[in-house]
Amino acid sequence: MKFRCERDTLVDALTTASRAVSSRGSASAALSGVRVEAEGNRLTVVGTDLDLTVRVEIEAIGLDDGACVAPARLAADIVRSLEPGAVTFDSGDDELEISAARSRFVVRTYAVEDFPVLPEPRPDQVAIPAASLAEALRQVVRAASNDDARPLLTGVLVAGEGDGIRLVATDSYRLALRDLAGKSPLPEGTEQILVPARALTELQRLLPGAKDDSDATVGFSVGDLDATFAAAGVHLTTRLLDGKFPDYRQLIPPGYPNQLRVGKEALLDALRRVRLLVRDNTTPVRLSMRPGGVELTVVSQEVGHASEDVDADYEGEELTVAFNPSYLIDGVEAVLGDEVVLETVDATKPSTVRAPDHDDYRYLLMPVRVS
Amino acid sequence: MPDGPTPIVEGEAPGVDDCTVLHVDMDAFFAAVEVLDDPSLEGRAVIVGGTGNRGVVAACTYEARAYGIHSAMPIVVARRRCPQAVFLSGRYGRYSEMSERFHGVLRAFTPIIEPIALDEAFLDVAGSRRLFGSPPAIAGAVRDQVRADLGLHCAVGVARSKLLAKLASRAAKPVASLEGTRQGAGVVVVLPAEELPFLHRLPVGALWGVGPATGAQLDRIGVVTIGDLAAVPPDTLVRRLGTAHGLQLAALARGEDPRPVEADREARSVGHEETFAVDLHVQVDLHQHLVRMADAVSARLHEADLAGRTITVKVRYGDLSLITRSHTVATPLDASHAIGLVAGALLEAVDVAPGVRLLGVSLSGLVPAGTVARQLSFDEVGTGTEDRPRRGAWDGVEASVAAIRARYGQSAVGPATLVGPAGLTVKRRGDTQWGPRAEPVPDLSGPSDQHEGKA
Numbered sequence: 146m147k148f149r150c151e152r153d154t155l156v157d158a159l160t161t162a163s164r165a166v167s168s169r170g171s172a173s174a175a176l177s178g179v180r181v182e183a184e185g186n187r188l189t190v191v192g193t194d195l196d197l198t199v200r201v202e203i204e205a206i207g208l209d210d211g212a213c214v215a216p217a218r219l220a221a222d223i224v225r226s227l228e229p230g231a232v233t234f235d236s237g238d239d240e241l242e243i244s245a246a247r248s249r250f251v252v253r254t255y256a257v258e259d260f261p262v263l264p265e266p267r268p269d270q271v272a273i274p275a276a277s278l279a280e281a282l283r284q285v286v287r288a289a290s291n292d293d294a295r296p297l298l299t300g301v302l303v304a305g306e307g308d309g310i311r312l313v314a315t316d317s318y319r320l321a322l323r324d325l326a327g328k329s330p331l332p333e334g335t336e337q338i339l340v341p342a343r344a345l346t347e348l349q350r351l352l353p354g355a356k357d358d359s360d361a362t363v364g365f366s367v368g369d370l371d372a373t374f375a376a377a378g379v380h381l382t383t384r385l386l387d388g389k390f391p392d393y394r395q396l397i398p399p400g401y402p403n404q405l406r407v408g409k410e411a412l413l414d415a416l417r418r419v420r421l422l423v424r425d426n427t428t429p430v431r432l433s434m435r436p437g438g439v440e441l442t443v444v445s446q447e448v449g450h451a452s453e454d455v456d457a458d459y460e461g462e463e464l465t466v467a468f469n470p471s472y473l474i475d476g477v478e479a480v481l482g483d484e485v486v487l488e489t490v491d492a493t494k495p496s497t498v499r500a501p502d503h504d505d506y507r508y509l510l511m512p513v514r515v516s
Numbered sequence: 517m518p519d520g521p522t523p524i525v526e527g528e529a530p531g532v533d534d535c536t537v538l539h540v541d542m543d544a545f546f547a548a549v550e551v552l553d554d555p556s557l558e559g560r561a562v563i564v565g566g567t568g569n570r571g572v573v574a575a576c577t578y579e580a581r582a583y584g585i586h587s588a589m590p591i592v593v594a595r596r597r598c599p600q601a602v603f604l605s606g607r608y609g610r611y612s613e614m615s616e617r618f619h620g621v622l623r624a625f626t627p628i629i630e631p632i633a634l635d636e637a638f639l640d641v642a643g644s645r646r647l648f649g650s651p652p653a654i655a656g657a658v659r660d661q662v663r664a665d666l667g668l669h670c671a672v673g674v675a676r677s678k679l680l681a682k683l684a685s686r687a688a689k690p691v692a693s694l695e696g697t698r699q700g701a702g703v704v705v706v707l708p709a710e711e712l713p714f715l716h717r718l719p720v721g722a723l724w725g726v727g728p729a730t731g732a733q734l735d736r737i738g739v740v741t742i743g744d745l746a747a748v749p750p751d752t753l754v755r756r757l758g759t760a761h762g763l764q765l766a767a768l769a770r771g772e773d774p775r776p777v778e779a780d781r782e783a784r785s786v787g788h789e790e791t792f793a794v795d796l797h798v799q800v801d802l803h804q805h806l807v808r809m810a811d812a813v814s815a816r817l818h819e820a821d822l823a824g825r826t827i828t829v830k831v832r833y834g835d836l837s838l839i840t841r842s843h844t845v846a847t848p849l850d851a852s853h854a855i856g857l858v859a860g861a862l863l864e865a866v867d868v869a870p871g872v873r874l875l876g877v878s879l880s881g882l883v884p885a886g887t888v889a890r891q892l893s894f895d896e897v898g899t900g901t902e903d904r905p906r907r908g909a910w911d912g913v914e915a916s917v918a919a920i921r922a923r924y925g926q927s928a929v930g931p932a933t934l935v936g937p938a939g940l941t942v943k944r945r946g947d948t949q950w951g952p953r954a955e956p957v958p959d960l961s962g963p964s965d966q967h968e969g970k971a
Contacts, residue, residue, distance in 0.1 A: 511892040
């Protein structure tokens with residue numbers, strides 16, 4: 146295999162594909178590499194940890210068709226460090242020569258046969274507007290769990306809902322739910338899938354580029370065991386989680402007697418300030434809500450205490466509820482618009498954070514019980 | 517008289533006033549208590565630690581030591597070496613009563629006491645000198661008082677550091693031989709100037725942190741005594757033993773041990789562990805024991821008003837190899853059911869097929885339970901999730917169980933898992949426990965476990 150390619154284009158491709166490569170040891174050494182294949186002027190770079198596969202296609206000047214498996218991290222680091230301009234890859238039996246200008250590197254490669262054989266990506270079944278998907282992912286993925294002890298909660302539920310689709314994630318302490326209008330991208334007969342949050346985090350990284358272009362779309366297809374997203378020359382394929390997502394509907398209280406309406410930035414600023422006193426993840430922020438405003442208080446045994454008053458509209462009984470400040474910030478940040486609404490039942494039932502006028506995004510949060 | 521330092525220093529030996537650390541260690545404690553209570557055992561080889569062939573020697577008289585028997589030795593080996601010995605299963609209630617009296621004697625001399633075990637403690641007597649005289653004089657007085665109050669002997673080591681005081685008390689012990697037991701010095705003082713000569717003569721295994729594995733490593737480079745160890749460049753030790761361990765041993769070999777005597781140390785963990793009568797190979801069997809231990813750990817956390825974030829499961833296989841697995845949760849736990857769930861998941865991931873000899877459960881990362889602000893979870897509302905049943909319901913159960921037990925005793929109620937043909941089995945006597953209000957019971961599973969608790 147031999148090709149020539151612009152340095153920046155190649156760095157992007159190598160880095161993107163490497164995101165799927167596990168930094169921890171894996172079963173096969175070849176999995177710590179990326180598969181680089183030249184076919185005519187089409188260059189394909191693939192990285193995988195068998196759960197997540199990222200495949201990048203770019204244009205290059207093909208000189209000789211073929212493939213090699215290069216050490217992912219090293220190859221990306223080498224190319225990134227080279228002088229700007231054209232970079233040449235030339236692979237032999239078990240070596241790869243990377244050269245540019247007056248630099249020349251020869252690195253050992255893995256056997257191509259040791260790299261898993263991955264199917265060609267399925268053709269897209271539907272196209273989702275990239276901008277709204279990016280927004281929805283930003284709002285929802287943050288609530289997913291990263292605790293491997295509860296594998297189902299490390300996934301994001303994608304389900305048909307009414308005329309659109311709904312994304313739901315929860316780590317059992319908070320739950321984010323977003324409805325997207327438009328046709329469900331799920332194929333006939335599939336009601337819901339559970340996509341690992343990790344894959345969607347990687348997908349988010351790919352999307353900002355597409356977001357600038359308001360007409361850009363993300364291709365999407367679902368198989369029995371996996372799902373593929375396609376955006377900007379990159380195919381991201383992820384294994385789907387197997388199992389039944391918790392029944393989240395029963396968690397949503399039927400109604401809220403108390404409603405706080407407050408400026409989003411003012412609340413966020415105040416939360417971030419009082420959070421400075423939080424030293425461990427069990428220190429909560431208390432919200433004392435009364436007509437006209439809300440007082441935020443953090444009392445940290447060893448450090449000290451802080452309080453801050455924020456103007457707000459409040460309807461309901463005077464009430465104090467405590468939350469993990471980071472969880473609350475996560476929810477408030479995710480709301481679109483200038484104002485947020487915090488709905489509460491009492492100090493131990495789920496609260497909801499949402500925008501004042503619409504509820505296509507809802508963030509349910511369990512309080513912290515303080516004695 | 518053991519060769520080495522002066523047993524009792526009279527007058528103003530140089531630096532004697534700096535030797536404010538005392539290590540007091542009862543002689544053959546459990547066995548000595550048995551002899552005290554039954555004078556017919558006087559002069560016989562008495563071994564405490566079980567009448568079966570399972571388990572290890574918890575204590576033995578000097579007459580038994582003459583046959584090469586020592587604590588932590590498997591009972592079956594002891595029986596082979598000295599079949600005529602008297603084997604007793606031990607009366608832990610009686611030992612803790614005597615232990616209470618022992619520590620009471622110590623408290624009369626100084627408030628700065630670091631209890632190490634039922635029969636062993638470090639004292640700092642820096643503030644007691646005006647009242648009771650020089651450290652060696654205090655050591656002698658402690659020894660006389662223990663003898664007077666308990667009718668038992670102890671050995672006292674006096675030095676500037678815990679390391680040397682402990683080694684000195686060992687040097688003060690009686691020495692067993694088949695010809696008869698030779699009385700020890702009772703009190704041994706290691707003066708500052710004598711520290712290195714005293715230390716360097718001892719075998720390297722006498723150092724804290726040198727077990728069989730490290731010992732073998734050191735033996736390979738020709739290190740037999742602590743003096744040999746002191747002569748090895750620290751770099752070499754670091755290369756062989758790793759940075760932390762290597763540097764620590766190098767410092768100990770130079771007699772450097774900065775650890776102060778810490779009174780009222782807060783427990784760092786609360787745990788239970790148990791050696792089984794036969795190795796267990798099946799998860800279900802082990803799980804039952806695990807539930808019982810989680811239940812006992814929870815009961816003690818409740819008593820001490822503590823909760824912990826890190827749950828550790830310890831498994832020792834039949835070949836004595838040891839593994840531990842731990843998990844840290846966001847919100848500190850103290851409930852039996854919750855601890856059991858986490859511990860169960862940890863055990864689930866352990867291969868038990870080779871046969872498990874000892875199982876233990878402990879909680880660390882302890883905080884006062886009252887101050888815990890608890891992040892509530894969706895698991896506590898609604899009907900629960902597929903992978904985790906509704907949890908809030910358990911709060912009520914735990915509270916009721918605690919109330920029932922407070923009134924009717926620990927075995928009045930317990931997890932259904934623990935009901936067998938013989939009824940409900942809760943905490944078992946002989947379980948090794950540590951942490952606050954642990955019924956003090958010897959560590960029957962060998963010295964390597966002591967780091968878990970207070971060592």
